[in-house]
Amino acid sequence: MSEFNQWRVVCPHCGDTSTVRSSKQMCDTVREATVTCDNPQCMHSWVAQLVAVRTIAPSINPKPGVFIPLSQRSQAAAQQAASAQMELGMEHPPPRLATG
Numbered sequence: 170m171s172e173f174n175q176w177r178v179v180c181p182h183c184g185d186t187s188t189v190r191s192s193k194q195m196c197d198t199v200r201e202a203t204v205t206c207d208n209p210q211c212m213h214s215w216v217a218q219l220v221a222v223r224t225i226a227p228s229i230n231p232k233p234g235v236f237i238p239l240s241q242r243s244q245a246a247a248q249q250a251a252s253a254q255m256e257l258g259m260e261h262p263p264p265r266l267a268t269g
């Protein structure tokens with residue numbers, strides 16, 4: 170079962186539920202799926218894309234060459250955190266001293 174099958178895909182023509190027949194990864198950020206309408210009075214079949222458009226939380230193990238822009242909300246949070254660090258004089262935090 171592909172991850173697309175967990176989505177409720179509706180037909181753009183009749184609004185009925187539809188079934189993902191197959192999907193393939195086009196590149197790091199795009200997956201294409203072939204979808205068929207379940208309504209026997211419609212039978213529309215089309216190609217849909219799942220595209221990574223915004224980052225909500227950055228990867229802790231990012232792949233070189235993959236860039237997905239931060240969402241506006243995440244950008245605001247990152248700027249707020251950066252300015253808070255600067256206010257505290259923590260732009261370059263000192264290295265932690267080993268204890269023990």
Ligand SMILES: [Zn+2]
Pocket residue numbers: 180181182183184185206207208211212213
């Ligand atoms: Zn349909």
